[in-house]
Amino acid sequence: MKLATLGTLLLLCIIQLNAQNSPPDTDIFVFDLSENSNDISISNGRNITKRKGYDNQPSFFSNDLLMYSSFIDTQNDIMMIDLRTGEQTNLTKTKESEYSPYRIPSTNSFATVRVEEDGTQRLWKFHLKSQTTPSLVFDDIAPVGYFAWNKKEVLMFVLGRPASLVISKAKRSKPDTIINNIGRTIKLIPGTQNFAFERREENGTIFIYKLNRSDKSFTKIVEKPANSSDWGITQQGTYITSVGSKLLKFNPKTDKEWHLLTDLEQIATGAISRMAVSKDNKRLALVINQ
Numbered sequence: 001m002k003l004a005t006l007g008t009l010l011l012l013c014i015i016q017l018n019a020q021n022s023p024p025d026t027d028i029f030v031f032d033l034s035e036n037s038n039d040i041s042i043s044n045g046r047n048i049t050k051r052k053g054y055d056n057q058p059s060f061f062s063n064d065l066l067m068y069s070s071f072i073d074t075q076n077d078i079m080m081i082d083l084r085t086g087e088q089t090n091l092t093k094t095k096e097s098e099y100s101p102y103r104i105p106s107t108n109s110f111a112t113v114r115v116e117e118d119g120t121q122r123l124w125k126f127h128l129k130s131q132t133t134p135s136l137v138f139d140d141i142a143p144v145g146y147f148a149w150n151k152k153e154v155l156m157f158v159l160g161r162p163a164s165l166v167i168s169k170a171k172r173s174k175p176d177t178i179i180n181n182i183g184r185t186i187k188l189i190p191g192t193q194n195f196a197f198e199r200r201e202e203n204g205t206i207f208i209y210k211l212n213r214s215d216k217s218f219t220k221i222v223e224k225p226a227n228s229s230d231w232g233i234t235q236q237g238t239y240i241t242s243v244g245s246k247l248l249k250f251n252p253k254t255d256k257e258w259h260l261l262t263d264l265e266q267i268a269t270g271a272i273s274r275m276a277v278s279k280d281n282k283r284l285a286l287v288i289n290q
Contacts, residue, residue, distance in 0.1 A: 023054035023071045025290040029267065030066065030083060033277065033284040035236050038254045042247075042262060042284055048081055055079075058276045058285035059101050059110075061128070066276075066285060067091065067101035067110060078112055078126075083283070091126065094134075098124070104170075105151050111137060113144050123147060123154070138168060141175055148186045150193045155186055155211065165197055167216075178216060190235045190279075198224065198231075208239065222250050225258050230274045235281035242272035242286075264288075 028049045031042040049055035054071035061067050061080065070079045072090075076097035080089045091110070092098045098112040104125065114124040114134075121143035126134045137154065138144075146157040149170070158166045165182045168175035183198035183206060195211040197218075206224040208231065211217075224231070224241065225248055231241035238251040240261060245268035247261040264272065270289030277284055 023076075025052055026054055026056045026270075026273070026287050027051075027290055028055050028058050028066075028068055029286050029288055031284045031286065033234070033282055035234055035238065035281055038238075038251055040234065040238055040249055040261060045264070045267060045286075047267075048083070048086075052290075056287050057100050057274055058287065059103065060276055060278045060283070060285070061101075061103045061110065063278045063280045063282065067103075068285075069099045069101065076115075078110075091128070092134075100146055102147065102149055104149055111147070111149065111154075113147070121145065121159070123156070137170070138172060138175070141166065141168065146184050146186050148188045148195055150188050150195070150213070152193075153213070155195045155197070157182060157184055157186055165199075165211075167211075176216070178211065178218070185230045187231075187233050190233055190237065190277075196221065196233065196239075221252055222258070229271060232275040232277050232284070234277050235279065240275060240277075240284070242275070244268075244271055247272065247286075 027047050029045045030048050031045040034041050055068055057069040059067045064083050065080055067080050077093055078091045078098045078101045080091050097115045100113045101110050103110045109125055109127045111123050111125050113121055115121055123137035123144050124134050125137050143159045144156050145159050148155050153167055153169050156166045158164045162180040163182055164180050165178040166175050181200050185198050187196045189196050193213050198206055198208050200206050208221045209218045210221050225243055228241045228243045231239055233239055238249050241248050245265040246263045248258040249261040250258045268288050272286050272288055274287040
């Protein structure tokens, strides 16, 4: 199934940044996270990027190592910061631009969306600590915007009119389109091989869904709050999203609606967007527009 589209559709990709223009100023903050039963709190937030420019799309490689997407000079690279020491490393440093880093489960490698020389957006695999040449994950699935990865499969946001949710086994099997009209946030549900994604319904409301991998069925989890942005999932299954400077929480096991987690108005002068939770459930990374 050929999913590549005309170059004009690439303009729809939220993550693609034209090297001729300056991307928005965003910083990444990391907070201590505490969660017991349905009690969840964050504290000790610190700005780990703290510079003028685009630092975005955080993703934990390990509990202490955070990858993120950073605009440097005229292109976008994948950076890694050691949260214990503050040491930063450029993981890609290529002539192309890379976005949306994500560790490939049970490996020492990560995948990223690369914007190739001709503008094509595909998934590429990089090895963290070797000189192995980066390789294509799927040569015929494009343009990819966002993705998540379980042990055997990759779930992707594929651009188009409308955007599609596409899944394929990591060993280059034939991809399947699950549903259209999806949003950009896609997550692996912690402790499972199932995914969560969001979709805009015909009446305009947006729901977060669970994709059941056993039969590719999907079920509603919760409606997103009005004007909410991206969301993450803690290791105990609590969904966190943002509306302006406010963080909201929802646990499908105990809650019937979203509840206020905290208001970061003192540091979040701009809106909060993307977020990530560490595997040990002790850190929450947030992107804050400056």
